[in-house]
Amino acid sequence: MSAAAPSPGPPPTAPRGRPRSESARRAVLESALRLCQQEGYQHLTIKGIADAAGVGRQTVYRWWPAKTDVLLEALRALAEVEEARLRPDTGDTLTDVERLLDATFTLTRGTTGHALVGLMADAQADGELAEKLQGTVIGPRRDALRAILERGVSRGELAPRMPLDLAVDFAFGTMWYRLLSRHAPVDGALARQITEVLRTMLSVER
Amino acid sequence: MSAAAPSPGPPPTAPRGRPRSESARRAVLESALRLCQQEGYQHLTIKGIADAAGVGRQTVYRWWPAKTDVLLEALRALAEVEEARLRPDTGDTLTDVERLLDATFTLTRGTTGHALVGLMADAQADGELAEKLQGTVIGPRRDALRAILERGVSRGELAPRMPLDLAVDFAFGTMWYRLLSRHAPVDGALARQITEVLRTMLSVER
Amino acid sequence: MSAAAPSPGPPPTAPRGRPRSESARRAVLESALRLCQQEGYQHLTIKGIADAAGVGRQTVYRWWPAKTDVLLEALRALAEVEEARLRPDTGDTLTDVERLLDATFTLTRGTTGHALVGLMADAQADGELAEKLQGTVIGPRRDALRAILERGVSRGELAPRMPLDLAVDFAFGTMWYRLLSRHAPVDGALARQITEVLRTMLSVER
Amino acid sequence: MSAAAPSPGPPPTAPRGRPRSESARRAVLESALRLCQQEGYQHLTIKGIADAAGVGRQTVYRWWPAKTDVLLEALRALAEVEEARLRPDTGDTLTDVERLLDATFTLTRGTTGHALVGLMADAQADGELAEKLQGTVIGPRRDALRAILERGVSRGELAPRMPLDLAVDFAFGTMWYRLLSRHAPVDGALARQITEVLRTMLSVER
DNA sequence: CAATAATCGAGACGGTACGTCTTGTCTTCCT
DNA sequence: AGGAAGACAAGACGTACCGTCTCGATTATTG
Numbered sequence: 001m002s003a004a005a006p007s008p009g010p011p012p013t014a015p016r017g018r019p020r021s022e023s024a025r026r027a028v029l030e031s032a033l034r035l036c037q038q039e040g041y042q043h044l045t046i047k048g049i050a051d052a053a054g055v056g057r058q059t060v061y062r063w064w065p066a067k068t069d070v071l072l073e074a075l076r077a078l079a080e081v082e083e084a085r086l087r088p089d090t091g092d093t094l095t096d097v098e099r100l101l102d103a104t105f106t107l108t109r110g111t112t113g114h115a116l117v118g119l120m121a122d123a124q125a126d127g128e129l130a131e132k133l134q135g136t137v138i139g140p141r142r143d144a145l146r147a148i149l150e151r152g153v154s155r156g157e158l159a160p161r162m163p164l165d166l167a168v169d170f171a172f173g174t175m176w177y178r179l180l181s182r183h184a185p186v187d188g189a190l191a192r193q194i195t196e197v198l199r200t201m202l203s204v205e206r
Numbered sequence: 207m208s209a210a211a212p213s214p215g216p217p218p219t220a221p222r223g224r225p226r227s228e229s230a231r232r233a234v235l236e237s238a239l240r241l242c243q244q245e246g247y248q249h250l251t252i253k254g255i256a257d258a259a260g261v262g263r264q265t266v267y268r269w270w271p272a273k274t275d276v277l278l279e280a281l282r283a284l285a286e287v288e289e290a291r292l293r294p295d296t297g298d299t300l301t302d303v304e305r306l307l308d309a310t311f312t313l314t315r316g317t318t319g320h321a322l323v324g325l326m327a328d329a330q331a332d333g334e335l336a337e338k339l340q341g342t343v344i345g346p347r348r349d350a351l352r353a354i355l356e357r358g359v360s361r362g363e364l365a366p367r368m369p370l371d372l373a374v375d376f377a378f379g380t381m382w383y384r385l386l387s388r389h390a391p392v393d394g395a396l397a398r399q400i401t402e403v404l405r406t407m408l409s410v411e412r
Numbered sequence: 413m414s415a416a417a418p419s420p421g422p423p424p425t426a427p428r429g430r431p432r433s434e435s436a437r438r439a440v441l442e443s444a445l446r447l448c449q450q451e452g453y454q455h456l457t458i459k460g461i462a463d464a465a466g467v468g469r470q471t472v473y474r475w476w477p478a479k480t481d482v483l484l485e486a487l488r489a490l491a492e493v494e495e496a497r498l499r500p501d502t503g504d505t506l507t508d509v510e511r512l513l514d515a516t517f518t519l520t521r522g523t524t525g526h527a528l529v530g531l532m533a534d535a536q537a538d539g540e541l542a543e544k545l546q547g548t549v550i551g552p553r554r555d556a557l558r559a560i561l562e563r564g565v566s567r568g569e570l571a572p573r574m575p576l577d578l579a580v581d582f583a584f585g586t587m588w589y590r591l592l593s594r595h596a597p598v599d600g601a602l603a604r605q606i607t608e609v610l611r612t613m614l615s616v617e618r
Numbered sequence: 619m620s621a622a623a624p625s626p627g628p629p630p631t632a633p634r635g636r637p638r639s640e641s642a643r644r645a646v647l648e649s650a651l652r653l654c655q656q657e658g659y660q661h662l663t664i665k666g667i668a669d670a671a672g673v674g675r676q677t678v679y680r681w682w683p684a685k686t687d688v689l690l691e692a693l694r695a696l697a698e699v700e701e702a703r704l705r706p707d708t709g710d711t712l713t714d715v716e717r718l719l720d721a722t723f724t725l726t727r728g729t730t731g732h733a734l735v736g737l738m739a740d741a742q743a744d745g746e747l748a749e750k751l752q753g754t755v756i757g758p759r760r761d762a763l764r765a766i767l768e769r770g771v772s773r774g775e776l777a778p779r780m781p782l783d784l785a786v787d788f789a790f791g792t793m794w795y796r797l798l799s800r801h802a803p804v805d806g807a808l809a810r811q812i813t814e815v816l817r818t819m820l821s822v823e824r
Numbered sequence: 825c826a827a828t829a830a831t832c833g834a835g836a837c838g839g840t841a842c843g844t845c846t847t848g849t850c851t852t853c854c855t
Numbered sequence: 856a857g858g859a860a861g862a863c864a865a866g867a868c869g870t871a872c873c874g875t876c877t878c879g880a881t882t883a884t885t886g
Contacts, residue, residue, distance in 0.1 A: 017830025040331020121327030125246020173379030223861030430857040452743020533739030537658020585791030635835030674838040
């Protein structure tokens with residue numbers, strides 16, 4: 001590449017008028033996530049978000065079509081921070097697996113649990129939302145785990161003695177099942193246990 | 207007194223007033239489940255249920271405190287019908303496992319998918335609802351699968367080479383994950399695949 | 413008259429089944445009047461009457477088409493008691509006038525004020541009710557006062573120096589105006605004052 | 619600063635947010651009065667008013683606590699228009715009386731009859747409403763008539779041969795009585811008749 | 825430095841579901 | 856057959872939130 005890309009796409013179109021308030025944007029995202037975790041997804045309300053953020057209601061509607069989009073952006077912002085953890089590579093495949101699971105579990109235990117579950121529920125009857133969720137939150141993590149396992153197989157560390165897709169389903173499925181049903185915690189111990197079972201199932205020695 | 211029925215159970219407490227309309231009850235339950243599956247849990251409305259059932263709104267409120275209770279009773283009613291399938295006993299443990307999973311998967315594919323997911327989402331911020339869900343829909347199936355596996359162990363058909371609870375989590379977790387994310391179907395093939403993996407994991411021969 | 417009239421009209425048609433409960437009837441009428449005066453006509457409710465009377469709601473509907481009819485019958489029952497006072501004849505016309513007014517004022521001050529006003533208000537948009545009210549409560553008193561005045565004229569005690577109808581309107585109009593507006597009491601003093609003015613207006617000497 | 623308006627009255631308190639819709643306000647008041655006269659006070663409903671005015675139900679509740687307040691404001695608005703007629707001064711006292719009565723009678727014959735009667739009935743069991751009615755609709759007219767009569771006395775045109783309060787009661791009482799009972803019209807003829815009687819009663823010559 | 829223009833907080837707008845209440849009818853058992 | 860109880864369909868109540876709109880005030884760029 002020779003020099004600073006000649007700016008492909010439309011000319012910058014100098015923005016006129018008052019610029020968007022970054023502080024309002026942040027306040028909305030934070031209030032949304034906090035209220036969702038505190039009061040529950042069902043009781044999350046645009047009015048509530050706006051009031052908690054000290055922002056006019058129209059300011060929310062101006063930038064996000066619906067409350068689902070507010071939450072999605074909030075989740076995406078959180079996920080960006082840990083983009084790195086999505087692609088661990090310690091050299092040992094199963095250690096990578098455990099790291100990914102542990103990072104994911106930690107996130108859902110924290111500020112995003114109710115939001116994730118609520119969004120998933122809404123997505124049942126809203127294909128567009130379903131796609132957005134897959135594209136930003138669910139799919140990437142699923143792909144990341146699958147990639148780690150495939151790399152393990154290609155490295156000869158793992159033997160594909162069961163469909164890798166099913167192995168991924170087992171791992172994240174257990175997480176979701178426990179998130180929903182809460183019959184057992186979603187913590188580091190679970191990450192270790194799942195990793196152990198995968199070691200047994202997929203070990204090359206027999 | 208010679209005969210005069212020894213009156214087992216509670217005193218008859220003669221019911222006064224017009225008896226509850228069984229047809230209204232059924233119409234409400236059926237309309238609720240149907241609307242939930244058609245329009246989505248979020249768009250399910252007491253007014254909508256009542257109108258669809260050709261019933262006054264008060265008749266719904268008289269018998270169910272909230273729309274969650276309507277759905278719960280509808281699910282319970284469906285589940286009762288298949289009570290038998292919860293306790294399969296073909297002699298072969300893994301066949302029993304597959305049967306239970308298949309029956310469960312069929313139910314969720316049909317009329318109960320959206321309802322289950324929506325209820326689960328609401329239960330995140332409603333402990334009482336969470337308990338009811340566990341007691342009537344989630345818990346019993348979980349216990350049933352665990353009981354089958356334990357029986358297999360005690361019969362010597364299975365070796366507990368992994369925590370049985372985790373095996374149960376794998377099976378139902380995968381179901382929930384796919385119900386939510388819909389990256390793959392929840393069908394008989396899945397039941398077979400899961401059973402196969404469990405056979406490998408828990409087989410006595412090594 | 414020879415003997416007991418041979419009973420013209422339909423044969424007595426021996427009433428079959430349980431006879432109407434007189435106690436229930438009385439309880440309904442009394443509760444209606446009491447509740448109306450206590451809580452106000454607007455808050456009077458069929459359910460409230462039935463509950464206060466310890467009576468089923470249907471028992472009210474069986475015998476009275478609407479709450480207005482309950483009140484009308486209650487008023488009629490009260491009025492019957494003082495039927496006599498409607499036709500005073502002391503020999504002195506203006507004394508008769510004062511007696512009639514005083515008796516009427518006493519009644520409205522007591523248990524019937526709210527009921528009368530409420531019924532009148534309802535009758536504005538209900539011609540049938542208006543007729544019933546005229547026939548049973550309003551009209552007879554109006555006619556009675558007019559008859560007394562006419563008798564006074566025919567006896568030569570009064571000179572019809574103003575339309576007698578207007579004199580009647582003055583007397584009862586003042587009562588209604590004060591009942592509604594309550595800017596002054598509707599009592600014996602008022603009866604006396606009105607009578608005095610009529611004496612001045614209609615006296616024969618000049 | 620030389621002038622800078624000494625800011626009389628309260629500080630301007632800059633109104634924030636979208637200003638109240640004057641057209642909605644008018645539509646509500648007009649619909650309320652029209653429906654009340656058409657369907658009757660008892661059948662007047664907030665929902666009905668809102669629908670007829672093409673207005674959201676909340677818009678009614680936002681500005682008026684109850685349907686009585688809607689009607690009161692409607693009556694006040696009508697009365698304001700004829701504020702002038704409350705204080706006629708033709709030089710001849712009894713002409714003034716007739717003018718005031720005629721103006722008042724005309725108003726009640728038109729759009730306000732049912733509303734006035736219904737409000738009066740409700741006011742029987744609602745002291746607050748009673749005060750409002752007195753303050754805005756009933757009292758001022760009463761005071762106006764009394765003032766005219768007193769002026770006549772002080773001018774020597776009338777002799778107070780009966781309590782002036784009672785004269786006022788006769789005039790407006792007759793109006794109310796006929797409004798309620800409808801045994802005779804409330805029209806210009808009545809105004810004339812009443813004025814004639816007052817002339818006889820209160821004339822200075824004897 | 826004024827004009828232009830988009831955003832901001834605020835809050836009213838027409839709608840609609842909420843959960844409660846009363847209406848008038850009905851359906852049961854009991855007297 | 857009447858009465859007490861109470862469920863039924865209907866529909867108004869007053870509240871909350873929806874998504875849209877219209878204010879005055881603020882904060883940028885542009886001429």
